[in-house]
Amino acid sequence: MGRRVAIVGVGQTYHKSHRPDVTSREMIREAVTAALADAELTIRDIDAIVIGNMDHFESINYVDTYSVEGSGGVMKPIMKVSTGGTTGATVAIAAYYHVASGLFDRVLAIGFEKNSESDTTGAIITCSDAIWDRFSYSGAIPSLATEATAYMEKYGATQEDAAIIGERDRNNALNNPFAHLRRPLTVADIMASPMLAYPIKLGDICPRSDGACACVLAADGVAQKIARKPAWFKAAAVRHTYTWFGDSTDYNKGLVSMQRASKDAYQQAGITKPAEEIDVAELYLPYTWAGLKWIEDIGFCGPGEGVRFVRDGNTHMGGKIPVNPSGGVISTNCIGATAMLRVAEAAIQVMGRGGKRQVPDVKNALATGFGGCFWSDVVILSTERP
Amino acid sequence: MDNAAIVGVAQTKYERRKKDQILADLVFDVTRAALDDAGLAIGDIDSVVTVSNDFFDGRTISGMAVGDAAGGEDKNISTVSGDGAFGAFYGLMRVLSGYKATIVVAHYKGSEGSVPITTNGMFDPIFHRHLGIDAISAAALQADAYMARFGIREEDVAQVSVKNHGNAKNNPYAQLPMDITVADVMKSRKIAEPLKLLDCCPISDGAAAIIIANEEIAARTKKKPVWVKGVAHCCEEYFLGDRRLSDPVALQDAARRAYAMAGITDPMAEIDVAEVLEPFSYMEPLWLEGLGFCKPGEGAHLIEKGITTMGGRLPVNPSGGALSANPILVAGLARLIEATLQVRGEAGDRQVKNAATALAHGFNGPCGQSHCVWIMGGKK
Amino acid sequence: MAHQVESERLVSVFAYPMPYEWSIGLYGSKFFQEIKQNRRFVGIRCNGCGKVYVPPRRVCGPCFQELAELVALSDTGVITAFSVVNYPFIDPNTGARRPIPYTYGYIKLDGADNIFSHIINETDLSKIKVGMKVRAIFKDTAEMQGNIQDIKYFDIVA
Numbered sequence: 001m002g003r004r005v006a007i008v009g010v011g012q013t014y015h016k017s018h019r020p021d022v023t024s025r026e027m028i029r030e031a032v033t034a035a036l037a038d039a040e041l042t043i044r045d046i047d048a049i050v051i052g053n054m055d056h057f058e059s060i061n062y063v064d065t066y067s068v069e070g071s072g073g074v075m076k077p078i079m080k081v082s083t084g085g086t087t088g089a090t091v092a093i094a095a096y097y098h099v100a101s102g103l104f105d106r107v108l109a110i111g112f113e114k115n116s117e118s119d120t121t122g123a124i125i126t127c128s129d130a131i132w133d134r135f136s137y138s139g140a141i142p143s144l145a146t147e148a149t150a151y152m153e154k155y156g157a158t159q160e161d162a163a164i165i166g167e168r169d170r171n172n173a174l175n176n177p178f179a180h181l182r183r184p185l186t187v188a189d190i191m192a193s194p195m196l197a198y199p200i201k202l203g204d205i206c207p208r209s210d211g212a213c214a215c216v217l218a219a220d221g222v223a224q225k226i227a228r229k230p231a232w233f234k235a236a237a238v239r240h241t242y243t244w245f246g247d248s249t250d251y252n253k254g255l256v257s258m259q260r261a262s263k264d265a266y267q268q269a270g271i272t273k274p275a276e277e278i279d280v281a282e283l284y285l286p287y288t289w290a291g292l293k294w295i296e297d298i299g300f301c302g303p304g305e306g307v308r309f310v311r312d313g314n315t316h317m318g319g320k321i322p323v324n325p326s327g328g329v330i331s332t333n334c335i336g337a338t339a340m341l342r343v344a345e346a347a348i349q350v351m352g353r354g355g356k357r358q359v360p361d362v363k364n365a366l367a368t369g370f371g372g373c374f375w376s377d378v379v380i381l382s383t384e385r386p
Numbered sequence: 387m388d389n390a391a392i393v394g395v396a397q398t399k400y401e402r403r404k405k406d407q408i409l410a411d412l413v414f415d416v417t418r419a420a421l422d423d424a425g426l427a428i429g430d431i432d433s434v435v436t437v438s439n440d441f442f443d444g445r446t447i448s449g450m451a452v453g454d455a456a457g458g459e460d461k462n463i464s465t466v467s468g469d470g471a472f473g474a475f476y477g478l479m480r481v482l483s484g485y486k487a488t489i490v491v492a493h494y495k496g497s498e499g500s501v502p503i504t505t506n507g508m509f510d511p512i513f514h515r516h517l518g519i520d521a522i523s524a525a526a527l528q529a530d531a532y533m534a535r536f537g538i539r540e541e542d543v544a545q546v547s548v549k550n551h552g553n554a555k556n557n558p559y560a561q562l563p564m565d566i567t568v569a570d571v572m573k574s575r576k577i578a579e580p581l582k583l584l585d586c587c588p589i590s591d592g593a594a595a596i597i598i599a600n601e602e603i604a605a606r607t608k609k610k611p612v613w614v615k616g617v618a619h620c621c622e623e624y625f626l627g628d629r630r631l632s633d634p635v636a637l638q639d640a641a642r643r644a645y646a647m648a649g650i651t652d653p654m655a656e657i658d659v660a661e662v663l664e665p666f667s668y669m670e671p672l673w674l675e676g677l678g679f680c681k682p683g684e685g686a687h688l689i690e691k692g693i694t695t696m697g698g699r700l701p702v703n704p705s706g707g708a709l710s711a712n713p714i715l716v717a718g719l720a721r722l723i724e725a726t727l728q729v730r731g732e733a734g735d736r737q738v739k740n741a742a743t744a745l746a747h748g749f750n751g752p753c754g755q756s757h758c759v760w761i762m763g764g765k766k
Numbered sequence: 767m768a769h770q771v772e773s774e775r776l777v778s779v780f781a782y783p784m785p786y787e788w789s790i791g792l793y794g795s796k797f798f799q800e801i802k803q804n805r806r807f808v809g810i811r812c813n814g815c816g817k818v819y820v821p822p823r824r825v826c827g828p829c830f831q832e833l834a835e836l837v838a839l840s841d842t843g844v845i846t847a848f849s850v851v852n853y854p855f856i857d858p859n860t861g862a863r864r865p866i867p868y869t870y871g872y873i874k875l876d877g878a879d880n881i882f883s884h885i886i887n888e889t890d891l892s893k894i895k896v897g898m899k900v901r902a903i904f905k906d907t908a909e910m911q912g913n914i915q916d917i918k919y920f921d922i923v924a
């Protein structure tokens with residue numbers, strides 16, 4: 001069996017729609033510097049690095065070798081992993097295996113994206129299969145919209161129900177000094193925003209952000225010396241279900257990859273009642289409907305119960321299981337870093353360093369990554385050494 | 387490190403253009419062949435790593451194209467974007483972390499994209515990409531720096547091409563088995579001074595797969611497990627101008643750590659065969675120097691003295707190497723597969739006698755910026 | 767010599783095309799040939815689970831087994847989900863702006879067990895609903911090129 005692993009430091013840049021003041025390498029360096037400072041380590045203490053993004057978003061091939069000045073990877077082992085929207089969590093999970101394997105004691109995980117440097121929608125379209133799907137596909141929004149139409153049809157959820165998620169997350173973002181969009185947005189604002197692709201309106205969808213995030217992971221025995229309260233990995237799972245879009249879009253079944261990754265993660269963590277045993281969740285919710293529907297797939301409530309669960313306040317700050325104290329993806333979305341931000345924010349909650357966004361008495365925190373092409377990552381972090 | 391072994395391997399034949407097959411076809415074929423080789427069923431595999439690159443495949447999240455074909459259904463699956471030697475490293479870490487068996491598959495179709503454009507994408511977009519530099523022209527710079535520093539002649543490195551294309555005749559998977567002479571290399575078309583056509587790898591299509599397993603699975607596989615004795619990787623600086631191109635320092639560091647893990651103190655004496663990733667002829671002697679088989683500047687003498695030829699003290703690239711087939715990404719995994727076959731004693735006509743310890747090598751980035759070194763052995 | 771550090775920040779622009787030539791494979795080729803010859807779809811059945819997949823492919827992911835039994839499908843199906851796309855964007859296939867609005871749809875073809883994605887020829891929200899029946903409208907045979915655009919779009923029929 002592998003070694004126990006914990007997150008002992010996290011760092012992130014501030015987020016904006018456009019960072020023309022820095023190259024992506026320099027932006028990565030900001031996050032790395034912050035993570036090392038948080039762990040009170042220097043780059044010399046780091047044994048290996050994992051990094052990821054999406055090549056066509058910055059049009060850089062081999063980002064691992066390109067980024068070394070910013071990542072600190074000169075004369076260190078560095079590896080690149082990439083799974084689309086989930087990349088940031090996938091990187092964190094790869095870093096987890098680096099440490100769990102026993103080969104490395106202290107590993108740096110980095111996610112980043114400068115969405116401003118390319119046509120994001122054009123780049124996203126290229127994730128669809130060139131022969132079959134690319135002709136009709138127009139990026140993340142319409143494919144998410146199809147899920148929303150199916151969910152509304154099946155359970156009678158309304159556009160107003162979904163807008164509650166946007167209001168909740170944007171309100172939470174006011175407590176997060178690193179968030180990109182730090183202006184409140186109400187249900188009424190969202191309902192009045194322009195229709196992009198029915199039923200998704202401008203207020204329902206995440207922004208495009210530039211930013212980077214880094215985490216320091218350490219092995220059992222090392223972690224305790226670095227952090228007063230390490231965030232221990234209890235579970236890490238990844239699932240993908242897709243050859244072509246039509247293989248995974250039977251919405252009667254729900255989001256199968258998320259269901260499977262969650263099930264695997266709960267099994268690893270020994271969790272049987274997620275809504276009772278998890279204290280806070282940082283979920284990769286790129287659009288508002290996900291906040292209703294995917295919490296069903298993650299198992300916080302049953303199928304079709306998402307609207308009631310949210311309307312009862314369970315997922316708001318102070319509720320049973322606060323979702324996205326950071327403001328989530330609706331407030332900040334630097335795609336290659338977005339899923340790592342979920343893991344980092346979950347670690348912050350476990351470490352008790354959340355400041356105004358801290359949920360009291362967190363023991364277990366759950367983070368997810370999602371990629372528009374049916375990738376799902378689930379990570380569970382805990383104050384408790386497993 | 388706990389014990390872990392390569393228990394199954396498979397490759398497609400490498401060809402210039404596999405027009406009839408999509409990437410998933412190639413991956414499905416090698417995945418099933420690797421399972422057959424190991425005597426395992428897909429249900430024995432609990433983790434999947436694909437090796438995929440978005441530029442080369444012309445698709446963002448390129449790993450998606452092959453998930454089902456790699457047997458990834460309801461399994462923990464991920465994608466390494468880089469050479470297959472690094473993908474295998476991730477597969478190993480997953481096994482050491484508690485997974486029983488990880489399949490690592492790499493796929494590449496050089497015929498589908500534009501290699502100059504996709505490899506130009508490796509270079510800095512602000513300072514270098516506009517110059518039109520690509521993998522070949524960068525390699526030419528490195529060749530020039532290396533050869534000028536040590537007084538190596540073009541004829542010296544041409545011998546590598548002669549040897550490796552000759553070795554490829556014994557490898558049924560190789561793309562370019564050829565009987566050629568140093569004179570043929572010398573008079574072949576200039577590609578980028580000092581590189582000539584026969585100093586350069588071909589463009590190739592192909593796929594490869596390995597299964598890495600823990601001791602429990604390795605105890606019941608069909609073929610003799612080949613154990614991981616040592617492995618390490620390391621990356622140096624990015625800008626070519628910040629590096630001394632004739633000094634592969636990252637390779638030296640990776641080799642030093644891999645040898646330490648494997649308990650190797652004298653590589654020339656303790657390693658029986660090496661498969662190194664040499665898409666250009668000058669790279670083989672340069673990497674052999676980095677790997678510590680000889681002193682800097684002496685790599686080219688190894689072939690001259692017959693040390694690296696079949697029957698020599700350290701046969702290098704019995705398979706024909708990347709000069710004889712270079713499906714990028716797959717190529718490093720192919721080196722590891724060849725090393726595995728050598729240790730098994732199953733390398734057919736390219737078998738090195740009594741190969742107990744084998745070295746495999748792959749790299750990422752222009753002019754070998756990031757190297758990965760594997761030492762494989764027959765005993766735990 | 768001391769320099770003032772602050773300055774205007776410049777950008778470096780890159781806009782070259784990146785060409786590719788992707789293989790379609792055996793069953794994908796069959797699919798397009800069937801459209802051209804018989805103006806209908808073809809799927810492939812898995813002997814393990816019985817599922818019929820469209821587009822046809824070599825492997826059933828859940829069963830991890832080779833597929834070989836092609837099955838003819840009609841040119842009709844049912845909308846399972848859709849979205850009317852209203853925002854302008856550059857199509858990376860052409861480098862040009864794609865005309866909007868258009869309707870992106872998931873369609874369960876009659877006789878298939880998974881879903882096919884394409885375009886539905888209706889952008890009026892009051893006239894399109896999940897569950898409606900649609901029929902494929904193909905290009906004239908002479909204009910077909912053996913690619914996904916040989917299907918022009920799906921028309922709502924009920």
Ligand SMILES: [Zn+2]
Pocket residue numbers: 812813814815816817826827828829830
């Ligand atoms: Zn099946």
